[in-house]
Amino acid sequence: MGTMEELRALARDLLGSGRVQVVIGYENAPRGGGVRPAFITSPEDADRLVFDDRCKNNLAVYLQKKRKEVRGMGRPAIVVKGCDARAVAGLIRDSQVHRDDVEMVAVHCPGVRGEDGCLDARCSVCDCTTPELYDHLLGAPVAASQEGDPLGESVERLDQMSRDERWAFWMKEMERCTRCNACREVCPICYCDQCVQDKTIPRWIDSSAHKQGNLSWHITRAMHLAGRCVGCGECERACHAQLPLATLMRKVRDIVEVSFGERPHGDPEKTSPLGVFSLEDSDSLFK
């Protein structure tokens, strides 16, 4: 049985038995030939579910507490790729969802592709084609589609720049940002009920979309996610102005690895590097 048939049969079973009340997965979008998030609530609709290399969305975002209407649908099953499973692990780790309150349906994933058939940059050097956290694992193991490391190369290019050149690069990118917050809303780990950007007493981050406000926002977001970002790349996909956010988060990941010896993983029990102060943490920062 192919993965898609397995998935539909499992969904039918989980819904029919009442084990879950909603299956959060992907379905064919009614227009345009892509996919869109699906919320399947009855077994008869399970055939709407699909899974293939168009399935870019990180559906873990729908498990956040602030997604009240999705929460109101009942106990969810969620279709997860490797990166998505790590995001769910992050939500569990940060007490945003209980492990028991979500049925994880994992699928092996060799990477997602654009309409042009090219592998998404975020999927190069993937180390979780087999998701690490799940209740059900569908399909057969697949090899990662190693097609270079565009994100690593972008980071490398930036690292080679002088500080002034790098500053000029980011300020040019910041010109296009309008503070639409797509990057924030699409990120499963940006689950805060009151985002620091929206705080007005006092106002820490200017909400205006001028360069300094935009820079404050993106630096703060990167810092708040450090050690918890799973590298799913959704922030960059969501950005209508095509800011290189996945490159920024890759650099943050690299810094976290150097400072704490840790990379994104799928274990909800393991504390996040910046979430806990350990006496063993390097103090090279304090020179």
Place this chain on the structure above:
Amino acid sequence: MERLITQDNLKKLIESETGKHTRVVAPVRSEKGRFYRVISNADEMDLDNAGAPPERSLKEFFFPKTEILLSYKYTQDGVKMDSPQDPLPTLILGARPCDARALLLLDKVFGWDYDDDLYRKRREGTTLLSLYCQSEEEDCFCEMLGSSREDRSGSDLFLFPVKEGFVVEAVTEKGTQLMESHAGLFQDVGSAVRPKASQEQARVVSDMDALTSWLAGAFEEKAWANLGIRCLGCGACAHVCPACHCFDIVDEPDHVKAGKRRRNWDSCQIPLFTLHASGHNPRSLQSQRYRQRILHKFSYFPERFDAILCTGCGRCSRACPADQNLLAALEDLWSLAQQSK
């Protein structure tokens, strides 16, 4: 009046207009996509009118994503306030009809019960040259809303790409004046043949007036819960939309004694939009916020201003990170409307 201009002469026209007394805006293609941008020379522009319109609309040249309303300073003689300077005259070239048309919608709001002089001065100081559109994008639906690839509304001049360059039609007095001031660059249209679209857009709603009427009574429909279920409440749709115009006003201190009051783009899709100081939020659910977007555009605005607050450019559907699609939503609502007859 209609005349022909060659590519080279069009560049000459732009070059003579570009400079410190006029800013020129045109679509520019970069590796980051296509944007309307201020250009400093004619070679930067990309008048390719196939494919989707630029990522964002023209509204940021009239209603910027952030703009200073006033600056204030505490002095010995009290608080001194300064208004922003008058804007530079602007020439916009290569606008898509859906973007030009949207300005007429913004005009209704910014000139309604208050003379928004910041907006008005930019509009008065701008000459708009639109370009015949050859987009074949599935998400485009300007025709369904009564517009077309050659809709001249909102434009001062309308350009049709032809083998010899462009056929230029004057639409307004301002457009005629621009042509006359560069008369030497134009020539007879001769036998130039204007382009014709190869296919019509899909029309998922056959009667927009009927849909608008039905929506007036659709507030309590259960369908809204499903229509908005995947919406993440970001606001990208409002930012890329040529017609969305809601804004937030903030005061930003430079230091204790001086600062600026700014107006910034806002969106009804974010929870914060209707959050009261008491903590109550009349639109606390995403489906309520999504309903608001649809009803504002297709029911409330037509009721007040006799026009749909949408030009069918399709950007919201393209920009949405959660794959919400406006045409798909309208299709669903239309089939509900027809069932209820």
